[in-house]
Amino acid sequence: MIRAARVVESGRPPQLGDVAEPPGEGDVVVDVSAFALNPIDVNVALGRFYGGTPPLPYVAGVEAVGRDESGRRVYLNGPGIGIARDGVWAERVRVPAAAAHEIPADAPDEVALACGVAGLAGWIPITWRLDVRADDRVLVLGATGSVGRVAVQAARLRGAH
Numbered sequence: 786m787i788r789a790a791r792v793v794e795s796g797r798p799p800q801l802g803d804v805a806e807p808p809g810e811g812d813v814v815v816d817v818s819a820f821a822l823n824p825i826d827v828n829v830a831l832g833r834f835y836g837g838t839p840p841l842p843y844v845a846g847v848e849a850v851g852r853d854e855s856g857r858r859v860y861l862n863g864p865g866i867g868i869a870r871d872g873v874w875a876e877r878v879r880v881p882a883a884a885a886h887e888i889p890a891d892a893p894d895e896v897a898l899a900c901g902v903a904g905l906a907g908w909i910p911i912t913w914r915l916d917v918r919a920d921d922r923v924l925v926l927g928a929t930g931s932v933g934r935v936a937v938q939a940a941r942l943r944g945a946h
Contacts, residue, residue: 789875793842795832799874808844808871811881813853815861819894820849820874823902829868836868846872850888850897859885860897899931907935912943919944 787806790799807814825847828834847867850860861873863884873880888897911917923940927933 787876789844790846791842792830792845795830795838795841797830799830799845804844804875807877807879808875809866809873809879810870811879811884813859813882813885814877814879815849815851815853815859815873815885816877817849817851817861817873817875819851819898820846821898821901821903823847825902826867826872834868839868839870839872844871844873844875844878846874848898848901849873849878850894851878853885857885858888858890858892858897860888860901861885862901899935903931904935907932908939911936911939911945917943917945921945 786803788801789804789808790801791804792799825834826845829836829838830845832838845867848860848862850858853859861878861880861884863881866872866880866884871878911923917923917940921940921943923936923945925933925936925940928937
């Protein structure tokens with residue numbers, strides 16, 4: 786048995802408890818060292834997420850970091866994790882190989898997680914979708930949140946005002 790944060794009732798906070806080892810489906814077993822709380826996690830737990838909710842009870846969480854069985858440091862996020870199936874808010878999880886993305890061994894957990902859901906949500910619109918360039922003017926609504934802060938930094942790195 787391992788400890789995990791499970792949603793046992795829609796609209797209620799997750800409860801810490803024991804679950805079978807390891808929860809999830811896939812080929813890669815990961816010892817989780819940290820996980821993030823995202824708005825998507827809250828909306829799934831409230832039953833308000835457009836993509837659905839796993840059958841109750843379920844282990845919450847769409848992203849985490851840890852070490853796989855070979856010792857590689859990995860960032861965990863992938864299709865359905867924490868949305869259509871058990872998530873990653875557990876001491877140990879099993880995920881599909883495609884959901885385990887190798888990260889540098891010396892990357893702090895909090896930095897790796899900040900570059901995940903929130904980081905990509907702020908970075909991609911500025912650098913890929915809009916291709917902001919030097920001397921462009923950018924207005925970021927919600928610039929005090931995690932995603933907005935990343936968007937502001939991305940625009941500055943691209944030379945925008």
